[in-house]
Amino acid sequence: MAKNDIKIKKSLRLLAVSSFIVFIGVAFSKLFTYIYRIIIARSFEPATYGLFSLASMILLLFIVISSLGLNEGLVRYIPFYRGKKEIGKINSLVRISSIVSLFSSITAGVTLYVLSGFISLNIFHDVALQPFLQAFSFAIPFYALANIYLATLRASEKIGWYSFIVNFLQTGVRILILIILIAIGLQNSSIIVSYLLSIIIMMIFAYVAARKYLPRIIVPQKTAREKNLLRGVIFYSFPLALSGLISMVLMWVDSFSIGYFMDVASVGIYNAAVPIAGLLLMAPDIFIQLFFPLVTKAYSQKNVKLIREISKQVTKWIFIINLPLFLIILLFPGAIINTLFGGQYLLGESALQLLALGMFISSFSVIPSYLISMTGKSHFVLFNTIIMLIVSIILNILLVPKFGLLGAAFSTAIVLSIVAAIYSVQTYYLLKFVPVRRKMGSILLASIISLLIIVFLKQFFVLQILQVIFLGGVFLILYFLVVILLGGLDNNDFLILKMIRNKFKRKKAEN
Numbered sequence: 001m002a003k004n005d006i007k008i009k010k011s012l013r014l015l016a017v018s019s020f021i022v023f024i025g026v027a028f029s030k031l032f033t034y035i036y037r038i039i040i041a042r043s044f045e046p047a048t049y050g051l052f053s054l055a056s057m058i059l060l061l062f063i064v065i066s067s068l069g070l071n072e073g074l075v076r077y078i079p080f081y082r083g084k085k086e087i088g089k090i091n092s093l094v095r096i097s098s099i100v101s102l103f104s105s106i107t108a109g110v111t112l113y114v115l116s117g118f119i120s121l122n123i124f125h126d127v128a129l130q131p132f133l134q135a136f137s138f139a140i141p142f143y144a145l146a147n148i149y150l151a152t153l154r155a156s157e158k159i160g161w162y163s164f165i166v167n168f169l170q171t172g173v174r175i176l177i178l179i180i181l182i183a184i185g186l187q188n189s190s191i192i193v194s195y196l197l198s199i200i201i202m203m204i205f206a207y208v209a210a211r212k213y214l215p216r217i218i219v220p221q222k223t224a225r226e227k228n229l230l231r232g233v234i235f236y237s238f239p240l241a242l243s244g245l246i247s248m249v250l251m252w253v254d255s256f257s258i259g260y261f262m263d264v265a266s267v268g269i270y271n272a273a274v275p276i277a278g279l280l281l282m283a284p285d286i287f288i289q290l291f292f293p294l295v296t297k298a299y300s301q302k303n304v305k306l307i308r309e310i311s312k313q314v315t316k317w318i319f320i321i322n323l324p325l326f327l328i329i330l331l332f333p334g335a336i337i338n339t340l341f342g343g344q345y346l347l348g349e350s351a352l353q354l355l356a357l358g359m360f361i362s363s364f365s366v367i368p369s370y371l372i373s374m375t376g377k378s379h380f381v382l383f384n385t386i387i388m389l390i391v392s393i394i395l396n397i398l399l400v401p402k403f404g405l406l407g408a409a410f411s412t413a414i415v416l417s418i419v420a421a422i423y424s425v426q427t428y429y430l431l432k433f434v435p436v437r438r439k440m441g442s443i444l445l446a447s448i449i450s451l452l453i454i455v456f457l458k459q460f461f462v463l464q465i466l467q468v469i470f471l472g473g474v475f476l477i478l479y480f481l482v483v484i485l486l487g488g489l490d491n492n493d494f495l496i497l498k499m500i501r502n503k504f505k506r507k508k509a510e511n
Contacts, residue, residue: 017193024163032171034340036178037275040191041268041341043182047128050268052122052191054259057252058112064245070097071151072373075292078155088142098148105144112137124259135192138198146203149210159211169205174198246385250392250415254408257396262404270405272341273348276329277355279480283321284366287314292370299374304431307371312436315367319440320488323447324479326360328472329353331454335468351409358413361420365436368423376431384422388415389505439488446482450475 024329041049074097078090116133120126153162174194182189249256255274259267291314298306330334333352337345372380399407428434454475461467483489 027282029167029171030279032168032175034275036171036175036194038174038340039178039182041272041345044188044191046265046268046344047263048188048191048268050259050264050266051126051132051188051269052128053255053267053271054129054264055136055197057255058119058133059136059143060250061245061252061333062108062112062137062140063105065141066105066144067101067147068104070101071147073097074151075155075296078152084237094148094152096416098145101144101148102141105412106140106224109137109140109145112140124264126264130265130301132192135196139196142200142203146206149203149206152210153206158209163201165205170198170202173201214235218414221339224410228231246382246389250385250389251412253389253392253396254400254412257400258405258408261400266405266451269345269348270351270408272337272345273333273355273405273409274338276336276352277359279329280322280326280356280359280363280368283318284363286321287317288366288370291367292374293372296374307374307431308433308435311433312437315364315435315445316437316440318363318367320443320483322360322363323443324476326356327447327451328475329356330470331451331458348405351405354409354413358409358416361413362416365420365423368420368427371427371431371435372423377430380426380430384419385427388419388421391415391418391430442486442488443483446479446486446488449482450478453478471487 040052113134116130120129152160177194177197178190181193255267255270258270295307295310328352334346334349337349369381392411395411396408400413424434454471
């Protein structure tokens, strides 16, 4: 076997193992996030849930602005310098990134606190939003520093600790505090305090983990040419920071438009659909944590074949996971919303279907966008997001006043589809390949066959939660059986499945 083929298989094994860890973490994170949101939605009115949704979005916008993209810069440059065995440069980058991030985040926190009244009254026309924004402003420095330490863990392939802190600890603590505070009768303050404390705890644990497991990186060591190193990271990161900011605004233009043209209760209803559709971004999240450091390391070694094979395989895995999830949401939107959030949020049923379509298509733009970042062409990403933000704002202004929630969801679906197409074209331009495998056609055919069977069976059931779970389970079993029968899996897939099977056999033997 060629040396490069061995590297490919080794990288895929590492991706599969780390992604399994991340999958558990992301699955629990999504579960905990839904539990947190469901507790808020069922304990308070849709208007309160809408206020929380708007405040958390605005908080994240200020965090992205204050970060200057340094955490994303670290995720690229740490593995890049690890590949060249230049540990001293990594020490300097982490040290100075922490200092810059602390000062910029304190400035952002003060700014949000001062502007909280203006944002609440003049933009969203609801004074009840101000206490949320004022409290959340104190979270910005803690969140910014946590992102630096978490980026260091992720870039150094400490995925287990990264996943535990982000997906288990933060969300689990948030739920626990919320339940306790609601029980003692704090009302809206329970939302604010639980959200703020969970971010502080996340930062503390991220710092401790980074110091314990990566002492050579985290321990401050001032080295020569520190300013030049930071300049290079900021030159790469600043377009990503702007892109991240614009991407967030792009994802939230619909909610902001609903809040401006309609009311906060409508924002709450719409944001019952958004996190459900957001499940379709879970598969990219699972793989991307280690994918980016791996391909960046390969790029520093000019190993384009390794990058191409890993990218195509990961895209196929995303497709296999997301396709059945998308079809289940498309078939049972009302039952899912009613089960999770309650009947008062059913007005978001059609919006959920449109959002799911947009998110499904968008999930295939994640790998190309990271490949573009890998090459250092971060200005491509910035250009894409600026264009899409302009398109999104125009569509929302035209459609939300006339069509309400449906107009917002349709705008988002159109924009996400255009983004996916642009990233695919740019990836081909830069790297001369598109991360798609031919066997994805067999997977699509398998989903269509399974879907037709479920549509036929659906007419014999009254769609309550148990019936939806049963039909969803039948669909998944049919889907994966037909995928295997149609030859949708390749040697790399069977290699990973064999590895998982052998691992379970060893555990069983040990017991």
